[in-house]
Amino acid sequence: MSELVVYTARQIRTMEPSMPVAEAIAVRDGQIVGVGNLESLKPWLEQERHTIDDRFSGDVLMPGFIDPHLHPSMAARLLTMEFATAVEWDLPWAEIGAVSTRTDFLDALNKFAADGPDDEPLFIYGHHPRWHGDVDRELLNSINRQRPIVVWHRGYHSIIVNDACYQWMGLDMDSARRHPQIDLERGAFFENGLFVANRHFVPHSLEPSRFRLGLERARDVIHAGGHTTICDAAFPMYDLELEWAALEETIGGSEVPFRTEFMPYAVNTEGMAPGDDDQQRVDLVQQIQSHRERNGHRLTFGNHVKMLADGGFFAELMRLNPPGYLDGHDGEWITPPEQFEATARVLWNAGFQIHVHCTGDEGVELALATLEKLQWERPRFDHRFTFEHFGLSDAQQVRRIGRQGGVVSGQVYYLYELSDVFGRTSIGHERASQMTRLGTVEREGIPFALHSDFTMAPAKPLHNAWIATNRINESGELVAPNERVSLDAAMRAITIDAAFILNKEAEIGSLRWGKKADFTVLNEDPWDVGIEGLRDISIKGTVFEGTPYLL
Amino acid sequence: MRPARPRIPVTVIGGYLGAGKTSLINRLLTESSSERLGVLVNDFGEINIDDALIAERGVNTISLSNGCVCCTIRDSIGSALDEILKIRPLLDHVIIEASGVAHPAKVALYGQGWPGCSLNAVVVAVDASTIRTQSNDRFVGSLCLEQIRQADLLALTHLDLLADSQTELLFDWLNQHSNSATLDARALSIPFLLGLENTSSFDDLPLKTNNFLTSHIAYAFANSKDHLWSILDDLPIQILRLKGFVNIDGSKYLIQRVGSRSSVEATDLNGDGLVAIWPADSCDSQQVTEVLEQLHSRCDPPPTSVV
Ligand SMILES: [Zn+2]
Numbered sequence: 001m002s003e004l005v006v007y008t009a010r011q012i013r014t015m016e017p018s019m020p021v022a023e024a025i026a027v028r029d030g031q032i033v034g035v036g037n038l039e040s041l042k043p044w045l046e047q048e049r050h051t052i053d054d055r056f057s058g059d060v061l062m063p064g065f066i067d068p069h070l071h072p073s074m075a076a077r078l079l080t081m082e083f084a085t086a087v088e089w090d091l092p093w094a095e096i097g098a099v100s101t102r103t104d105f106l107d108a109l110n111k112f113a114a115d116g117p118d119d120e121p122l123f124i125y126g127h128h129p130r131w132h133g134d135v136d137r138e139l140l141n142s143i144n145r146q147r148p149i150v151v152w153h154r155g156y157h158s159i160i161v162n163d164a165c166y167q168w169m170g171l172d173m174d175s176a177r178r179h180p181q182i183d184l185e186r187g188a189f190f191e192n193g194l195f196v197a198n199r200h201f202v203p204h205s206l207e208p209s210r211f212r213l214g215l216e217r218a219r220d221v222i223h224a225g226g227h228t229t230i231c232d233a234a235f236p237m238y239d240l241e242l243e244w245a246a247l248e249e250t251i252g253g254s255e256v257p258f259r260t261e262f263m264p265y266a267v268n269t270e271g272m273a274p275g276d277d278d279q280q281r282v283d284l285v286q287q288i289q290s291h292r293e294r295n296g297h298r299l300t301f302g303n304h305v306k307m308l309a310d311g312g313f314f315a316e317l318m319r320l321n322p323p324g325y326l327d328g329h330d331g332e333w334i335t336p337p338e339q340f341e342a343t344a345r346v347l348w349n350a351g352f353q354i355h356v357h358c359t360g361d362e363g364v365e366l367a368l369a370t371l372e373k374l375q376w377e378r379p380r381f382d383h384r385f386t387f388e389h390f391g392l393s394d395a396q397q398v399r400r401i402g403r404q405g406g407v408v409s410g411q412v413y414y415l416y417e418l419s420d421v422f423g424r425t426s427i428g429h430e431r432a433s434q435m436t437r438l439g440t441v442e443r444e445g446i447p448f449a450l451h452s453d454f455t456m457a458p459a460k461p462l463h464n465a466w467i468a469t470n471r472i473n474e475s476g477e478l479v480a481p482n483e484r485v486s487l488d489a490a491m492r493a494i495t496i497d498a499a500f501i502l503n504k505e506a507e508i509g510s511l512r513w514g515k516k517a518d519f520t521v522l523n524e525d526p527w528d529v530g531i532e533g534l535r536d537i538s539i540k541g542t543v544f545e546g547t548p549y550l551l
Numbered sequence: 552m553r554p555a556r557p558r559i560p561v562t563v564i565g566g567y568l569g570a571g572k573t574s575l576i577n578r579l580l581t582e583s584s585s586e587r588l589g590v591l592v593n594d595f596g597e598i599n600i601d602d603a604l605i606a607e608r609g610v611n612t613i614s615l616s617n618g619c620v621c622c623t624i625r626d627s628i629g630s631a632l633d634e635i636l637k638i639r640p641l642l643d644h645v646i647i648e649a650s651g652v653a654h655p656a657k658v659a660l661y662g663q664g665w666p667g668c669s670l671n672a673v674v675v676a677v678d679a680s681t682i683r684t685q686s687n688d689r690f691v692g693s694l695c696l697e698q699i700r701q702a703d704l705l706a707l708t709h710l711d712l713l714a715d716s717q718t719e720l721l722f723d724w725l726n727q728h729s730n731s732a733t734l735d736a737r738a739l740s741i742p743f744l745l746g747l748e749n750t751s752s753f754d755d756l757p758l759k760t761n762n763f764l765t766s767h768i769a770y771a772f773a774n775s776k777d778h779l780w781s782i783l784d785d786l787p788i789q790i791l792r793l794k795g796f797v798n799i800d801g802s803k804y805l806i807q808r809v810g811s812r813s814s815v816e817a818t819d820l821n822g823d824g825l826v827a828i829w830p831a832d833s834c835d836s837q838q839v840t841e842v843l844e845q846l847h848s849r850c851d852p853p854p855t856s857v858v
Binding site: 172175176178179180181182191192193195196198199238280319324330332333334335336337338339362365366 | 558567568596626627629630633650651652654657660661663664665666667668669690691693694697
């Protein structure tokens, strides 16, 4: 047996209501032996060989942060691009300030373009006309005629390219000219036109060494956010075996400072049909469970399964209860409601923990109505049916979620970035201001977590906690203050309640005897700085299973 | 710049779950004789092809002895389309089965600009016996109506389950919700969607179930493309198909209309004249002929040779 290591700290926040604060924590073989102070730990210290490690004596320790919903493989594609965005992204491998004027943006483009060889395509992420003005093909040509340049819009839904990029892509100009969502003159590709471009880009970004570089960067971003546990909330994203091999190599190794739980898709096509037979049901269950054979120390598949209700929030494809969008367009279902129910029934009866991506209030309604039906048919206790994202909802739905035993994993970045613009241009102020209704969720006593859905939002748990407790959006407006959550609930939502949603609360999420020795090291105590200061706290590093990984 | 390659016409078949997309596709696949069809479907499970017709069965592809190929859409429509476009010799026609919750107009974008493709039509299958109830469904009512609105051609399935009076009510209801022509799905065939090469005759078309009327003019002329479009716009919406050649200022144009979607493109194909087809009980010949006659009114002699 190894010797005990006792970490002392200025303050330890245990997230255990019975003993919320402590000063010292004794660890052996990656596990917590005891929490308290040097005095109360004496019975252990007198009996065992130990060292006192006071490197954190000026710092604050919390249980390692948990993000129960993000996408490393998606992040890998983004993170091999150069960044020029109006908001700051402190990326561990590069100092990137906010690029918020046209001049700065053009300077950044010129610098990036001059930085590499002409045969290396250049991908730049973060263009936003509001800050950077218009960018078109001719402008990119004037920056560099030889090097293929691709400028991605901040919202991921369009790109601008130069002539050299047309060459590199081997674009079929004749077809592209006919495409309603490609503008060859401007060099613009959007929506379906983007699929045409991605046909050339995806193989490039998934080329093994590049994809691995991206995953290594995703690993560093996740560490820098203070995480010790994450959940990859949609597996597989690309080719299953290639993706798995790259994941094992980059975030599966014994030097990686966090563990990853995987949430496999229920199905990658339309799912079960109402009339499907027993064999198809058995196959579906086996297909999901078969992933467990891959389980290792860092990467594991538990009892989770992912389902999809309605379309993306940023793309305004969530389904709305009446009245719909201001412009009259319709949101989309990802899974046909009948198949959603038929698939959910199979998963429910097989005992899975079902996580439903539902973004609009009609998407929430489908998930909720399905849950109610399944509870009636075959009641289950503690099933932790999870409403993921939870962009729009109403208070009555929240109460029903509570009565059915559902839990919520909320995306608060929606309200930070979109409540203002969606209020004006998409769904009206009332509904927009009440995005991610977590105050009601807390009042109804429903456990909830906060997630980043990285790369949809930065992987920064304290920033999410700041949004959830303050509800101040990007424009500085306070939106639906009654939906703010308490500081305690927000901190639980990135630790013990996030662990609950991953069904791992017995092992992680708080600091007490027997749990994994996972800590996040902070320079300030969240309860000292209060809700206003949460996002300014800096992460000094983490301890994963007893081993420090300082930043 | 590369020379333009031949583009394969793409037809999208949309419609909600249970609308009858799969049985329609099954039939098109197995009936096809002269045309080699490529079909992208969401799930093989539904596709039900007689073993005797199957030449080769792969994990994601089934090849038929009549030259048709059926592929599953796994990652994306785009990659499945790329696979099927690689087949040599080129297929004659590609059909994409839109998912039950897709907006067919969005899937149609693959026909409009995907490398190697051109859009033929958006056909939306509608279950005549359930659509009116479905259109009131809590979750999918608005989607079903949207799908109907996006159709160039509505293919009605299960019409046989309706009494005549119900059929009439259904057509009134459809007229309120869509601007497209409607036909019995059993009359939809590949020659119908693609063919009409022989513009003077429909004898080879399997139009068994409905009584159809046709109108034919031997030579067609227009003063300008705008003039041509204005005439096309005047045609009653019940016209199911229109195909043929129109001369404008000595150049020849190929006109294609499937349901409410028309295209006019310069062509060097040989051919003359125009033909239109519509269900007999939907509008009278007089109305159609009057419109088409406008294309016949210029009394230039027919060109003696065609370049
Ligand atoms: Zn997600």
